[in-house]
Amino acid sequence: MRGSDIREVLTRLRGDDAISFAGGMPDPALLPVEAMREAHAAILGDPRLAATALQYSATAGHEPLRHWIAGHMARLGVPCDLDNVVITAGAQQALDLLARLFIAPGRRVLVQVPTYLGAVQAFDAHEPVYEGPGQMALAYAVPDFANPTGETMPEAARGKLLDAARAADAPLIEDAAYQGLRFEGQPEPSCLSLDIRREGSIDHSRVIYCGSFSKVLAPGLRLGWICAARELVRKVVLAKQAADLHVPTLSQMVMHRVAERHHATQIARSVATYVRRRDAMLRALARHMPEGVVWTRPQGGMFVWVTLPSGMDVTELLAQALEAGVAFVPGRGFFTDGSGGNTLRLSYALPSESRIETGIARLGALVSRLATPRAALSAG
């Protein structure tokens, strides 16, 4: 489902105490407003820094921010340097630039099913196919706390995905937008770090890691990055120059200052809040959903993925839910094959724990009502 479709859903949301599980955005109350205010004031209050911040700058990105990212990647088990990093306008632009470089009409793109629809939108501009024997243009995965399912690929599955990409001699795009938001358990190694172990260095890796500042620091600044082999990074920089010259200079300088001082604490703060909301949602689902409904148990990120009994379709449920003051995203939009009519994506990132309980109770009652006649029918 496109962002514009989500907004359209939300305009149909009724009631003074409406509860949205629809958007995949961070809780604005968690964003580091004071740190952002301080960073903008410090940069714009210094005439020399201000002149740089408001001027054109290099396409690859603000060097101190690229340095910080290289250090961040090293802490994630990815030894790399400045030339392996390019700043993008969020992870979405990374996907768009990579689609331009790799996809030609009719070439095959390997994705998880269901998968992140923003990626499919970026890919579709170049008319790939998602099924069949065609030559593979690229593989794409969200290995950690995926949008929409919330699920995480175990290391063995990451290895198999790498094998498939290698067999097809195709790049593997690792969308790591949610990676930092782990609530519990051991982090899995990134596909990029696994491939570096295999290939010896990032410059020999086929994995293109797409990172984002949107989920813990500020979606509204539209800042993400690609970390990959320097030869690939060079190509991305050329494509980006034609696309929009560079990401805003001021935003990059601000993000460098904020990330350096607050990234770790922001991660901790977000995780502490979201884990409680996830728990509230899992408890509420267990309490209010009728038998036959199943859902994922994410170890991080923002989403729980709910599957209703097969044969049910969430279209009617959505209409009733919006009337009852609850919004969610129908799952079908995340499938490249048109299936998934009995699935829905719930985000626990925005509502409080008590609102989550209230919203899931409403939704559970509706699902029960819709499920019962069919169950009775099939039993009868």
Place this chain on the structure above:
Amino acid sequence: MRGSDIREVLTRLRGDDAISFAGGMPDPALLPVEAMREAHAAILGDPRLAATALQYSATAGHEPLRHWIAGHMARLGVPCDLDNVVITAGAQQALDLLARLFIAPGRRVLVQVPTYLGAVQAFDAHEPVYEGPGQMALAYAVPDFANPTGETMPEAARGKLLDAARAADAPLIEDAAYQGLRFEGQPEPSCLSLDIRREGSIDHSRVIYCGSFSKVLAPGLRLGWICAARELVRKVVLAKQAADLHVPTLSQMVMHRVAERHHATQIARSVATYVRRRDAMLRALARHMPEGVVWTRPQGGMFVWVTLPSGMDVTELLAQALEAGVAFVPGRGFFTDGSGGNTLRLSYALPSESRIETGIARLGALVSRLATPRAALSAG
């Protein structure tokens, strides 16, 4: 010449008192630093505004900024409303998104010769041709104070360009990046306003107006806009959603506040400075260039275009100029047909009047030395 090539030129610039006529960027001393600081502080200092500023937002852009732009366009003789405006990451992204919508391999793109190379870069990703009888995908022009020539198209030429676009049933992209920077003379009507007179309304016009905040308010914020028929704007919004979701929310809120308060004074301030620098450059060229060298006399913008006697090539001149501490951009890069070897682009936007005199004196001496043997030879 690409931005990266200009930077490469500048790394070869020698001397403690080096003078650059190369970059096409505004003088940072003219940028409204204090207004930007105030706007950021006001928005990030208000918890409600800050939460909006740091969050995801609509792809078409921040509504108050789109309203301001619609009013600005109306003052330029273009009656339009919110649905005719989409915010882009500078005019460069506008060109990139339009190239995606209109250009297919082998289709013809009509441009001025020479033309803005950033446009050619955006177009080239889709493999158009610039010559020959092929079906026209689009026409592109910088009618006011063009990059690189500084020249302005008279109304009659604009009409003919519109005729050509209409005959080919192709859109006409009007790149208005420098339009506000008029030093003298009557403003020419924009191609968009001319076409609205013909067609009755913006929604029936084939002209796609690309505006920019980069030349008078802040290039580093990367903010521009498209103003066009609402049906076209809708298509651009869809393409932009797949490209990068939206322009940074905070930048748009800041630009709205700054444009509302300071756009007119910033225009006046920039014009007052640049006109003096243009005059200094024209005086210096007249004083220091040998016979046979000609140049444009721009009524606005940032560029003077110099043509050396035919047969001369600026490659050697550039090497000597950089050694002598003067940088310019060779003109050949702005030609889609490989010609223009005897041309160069000079920007007067950055150096002071006295530095302009010094730099042109150095350049004039080098041109005289390079021109003389050839002249002697052809005379002999």
